[in-house]
Amino acid sequence: MRNIVCLLSLLALVPAQDDPLEEGSDSLKLYALHCSPCHGPRGRGDGPGGRFLDPPPRDLRAGPFRLVSTLNGRPSHKDLHEAIAAGIPGTAMLPFAHLGERKVRTLVEVVRAFNKRGLEELYKDAVASDDELRELVQSQAAPGELIPRGPETPDTIDSRARGRLRYMQMCAACHGADGRGTAMPVDPTAPEAKIPPRNLTEGVMKGGIESMSLFNRIRAGMPGSAMPAVTADALGDDGVWDIVHYLRSIIPAGAQALHSPMGWRMFVPKIEGELPTDFDDPRFAKARDVHVALAPFRAAEFTVRGIIVRAIHDGTHVIFRARYADATRDVPGAKHPFPPDGLAARVTNYKVPPVLPIPGLPLPLDRAMWLAGAMPDEKDPVFDHVEPRFLNPDRVCISPIGPEHVGRGTWRDRTWSILLPVKPERGGQVESGGTMGVSFAVFDGNLRRGPLPVAFSPWQTLVFE
Template sequence: MRIQVSNALAPLLFSVFPFLPSLQAKVPQAGAASRPVTTRPAPAQDPLAPQDKLGKAMARRMTPPLRSFCSGCHGTAGRGDGPMARFLDPKPLDFSQGRFKLTDTVGGLPTQERLIATVREGLPGAAMPSFHHFPPHMVKMAVRGIMGLLREKIRQELLAEGKKGEELEKALALALKVGTPIKIPSFQGHSFDLKRGKEIYAKNCAVCHGPKGTGKTIMPLMNAKGERIQARDFRSGVFKGGANMEDLWQRVRGGIPYSNMPAFSQELISDSALMDLIAFVRSFVPTDPKAAPGPDGRRIPRFRMEPKPNPAKMVKRSKLPVDPKDPAWKEVPAVSLNLVPFSPKAATRGAGAKFQAVHDGKRAAFRLSWEDPSPEPADLAGIQLCLGRRSLHFFEARFPTRRYSIFGPAWFFQDGRVRAERPNYFPPKVAKALGLPTDPVPVQGPKVEARSSREGARRVVVFVRDLAVPAHPGAAGRAKKLPDNGPVIELPIVPGTTISFSVFLSDASRAKGLKSWAYSVFSELEIEN
């Protein structure tokens, strides 16, 4: 059946029935000459998009937070194969495996609360950062997306087995069942026996973690995906799920499924024996007199991102202290920073890091200090500013591979010299592998100077620059696209406003590339008027 529609009636029909685009395309315009129909070119194919059937099905389940903030490491289908994956140690989690690193249950999947906590708190000792700056609904959306990826993977496998209908739904429910919650007893009143804990450790743990807790063993260890991994070095004090006794209890009772660390039931290690084992494991960790004591009496520092990055304040002084040893710095408030390492080899880089900032109305000085007992100078220390007030993540300045005017250049102090790099800076080899530009670019704005010194076992670097800059396209706080081949435009520092900052530290003597890096989430910096 063919329908004839007059030119006068067509607009009314299409406004009422917008689902007739093909009909609309066939209606000639009044007074218009016939012309060939042109088709819109197909969008360019994403080279990182999965090409297999399962990958395409999983990619459709990626929720907006996963696509925007997680795909750089976890991949466009959540299979741990993002462009950053090759540079990270340990490798990003493959959600399709259905085995998570942290669990609070046995015999099934972790609870939603545990998954939310992992996203919000990150994984200390790995490149997985804290996303505490995400609003709660975005964190829940990310977790729903993760479970959606796992569900889709299992669903495709069950369909391939011929299951459908009610049988398919029952099999899905069984595969996605949440396990039995792990009960954590009270540690108060227990008399800890380290000798007994050492015996249990030698019998159950030393084969992977080594007799001295170094994580070095001759036995090759693999994760659920078959990738080579190394057991945790307890001496660093950095544990994926936290170093307090309750956290370690869940790690032993529930295991670490993705890393193939087994779960030890009460039949294998009694509750009393497990308390002694945990106390012995904690004895490997250097103590911190400022940390609160645990039930075992040990003061273990908390290597975990705080619920919200600590805000800082740039105070105004009549005289600007540019020397790292200037006594005036003692009167400038200091903020403690929690740095996220890209690998366990950089886990202790930036321990005890503190940040201070001051201005005199014309120039600003930023002081960064951290624990560094090595007599050799630090390989790299850096800082980056952002006009946004909210907390931001390291990768938001780098993915997608564009430069936005709210991010300023990254300043780095290395080998006694200071240099400015692109806002989306990565080490050259990493940038080249990611397809990012590596050539130097000019910086439009005031020159940045830096000085370095030592305070006992602490390293100190002070960056100094003018407050004022030429008119900046992002001064209103709106992101604007800047050409990748254009100059890097320095950000203004305006008294009476609030901006954000992030710091970076690296020790190339321990590892190369990003594996030696540790960084902080962008934190607010209030500039005193």
């Protein structure tokens, strides 16, 4: 606890420093708390949680950055700000807008500083002096001019029809004629081929579905991936807008919002009497459903994308009623020796907690977990039953605070309905008029991933009646 208090005291909101990476600086400590579990202490993408993520965390030193709006492919301040504040839907990169404008700006400066450090390492042996190195790094790191963009043309049936033709000519080779991203790569051995084309019909785009964002993705491409830039020489602005209008016609309305993780405020009414044991307990009628969108650990295994939650409390416990769709019921047994389905919740009154645990810095939180059966022996270092190369040698997926296996769940019509009570103790107390943070994680035994959840949520705020 003392370490946490000391760390919090160093996270005051201050303007960006000359060197954001200076040891002991507030900016580096802010990064350490919220970013290092995935991106690593020095921005190399080697954080303790990164090994379980796909796509892996960005190496901030090496780049390249995918979401750009400049001619030279270097991200502008606005590009980085939007990626940090809004997150990257469909990946484990959650939004951090809740940190506030000044802290997001500070993190932008940290990312830029890491990128410059990486360029210094790359070019240090190719120049004759430190001054020459600084000039070269500055020129390589500086964002270029913004992509010129003519005014958006009217979104008409004719424009969409022209866009469909241009899409077939310029996009279908990768994204497929139907937009589902199932086409085979031209060169399966190329490094870029490891990044599959986006399924456009799901409607979840890394940089957003706004017309301007789609225009930039087409014009700038996505550096470091197989998505090329379409230059003005290859296609004029009117042609790009036609493709944008066609894409927006096949993107399901509301899909981006439905699947973009956000932190919400959940009103938690107080009840009297014993804890509910029935999912249909009438006392849950006092609460309202909140859709909590999830982020995947592995994008290709995003089988549970959100949960619907209500919460009530009795002054001591918080009782969550959760529902989510799951195509398979996975209950371990003699004929099914695989990990179970399940739901976990973490609660804390720690202000602005990090998304993932930080080794060596246990937070004051309480966890509760409901499982459909026994989890594989956690003493077994092999944690991934599909790809045994994914090991857990330093046991980063074992919480220092063991969760209680509580609650009850039923599976019907491809839907889990779960009651999950949590009694906060380490993470604070339930107080009328007070608040507390909660985050959720869902397990899908069908994926054979051992104790690794399939998806997790950002922190939500519980507001107690």
